[in-house]
Amino acid sequence: MGLAGGFLGVPFIGYPLTGVVKGCQGQGAIGCILIGATLGASMRLGLAVGTAQWFILRHIVQRSQWWILASALGWCGIGFTLTKMLYETIPATGTPNFEKTILEQLSRSA
Template sequence: MGGVLGRWLRWVSVGELLGFCVPTAVFALTVALGVPDLLVLPAMVLGGLGEGLVLGWSQSRVLREVLPVPARRWTVATGVGGAVAWALGMAPSTFVAVWTTWPVVVIVLVGAVIGLALLLSIGLAQWTVLRRHLARARWWVLATALAWGVGLGVFGAVTSPLWRPGQGLPLVIAIGLLGGALMAVSMAATTGVALRELLRRQVLDAPAAPEPERGAQTAPGNPS
């Protein structure tokens, strides 16, 4: 179990960075082609699906070494979670003309619900698969939400000071990929620590094998 964290960190960091390239490329195409705003949302949802599929596949490379998790189901579940996350994340900018007319209290409440749902989306989707193989799988949902909160926070802290109005698309994408790489590493590290702890707890919770009785008689047919 000691090497799980290192393998997870390598596979998931690279997997998430490669996966993040999918919605990044989709966004670049929508800008280059002048896609209408209402069509950008479904395009980015598809990009999120692609990101989730790549991330799920990379995670399954490590999970299959320690748990009998079906790689295909895990990958598909992660893809669905990624699509939902991007749908929630893109909705505010897509429908900005609608929600800006709402009372401030409603905006805050709806924003909080959307933000929480976004952070929980991938973990909940993965939980539907993991709960059959890990006793404390419910904690994975919270750990994954925390990991994405950390990752998105790192992404925002890196990209916000670097992005400037009037920058060319290649520079905008390069900054986004830099933030994406750091997001991937921080998310992978947080989920990796959580996975290692959950696996350790599963081992500790497992019932110990019964010890053989002392002085047991020799079985018939095998005289001592």
């Protein structure tokens, strides 16, 4: 499910971000395209999980249809946060270090 959402997120979310967000031109575009794919996959998974939860909760919770939207937005928030954390590194000193990702720094310290 998330794979289809990720593929759809690239043209519908990632490519428009490259035209709107400053710094998403040239080599910076890969970050916006990656975020678009992540948000597409997260939204698709959130809708699927939220719909399954709604199906179970509809007899228990009033206005449970909002559960679908809340789940989709929650998954998008988690996906966006994890993508930003793995794509960019901001050390405790507050000075951004965009040359190394967290994964690269972890592999060198081990």
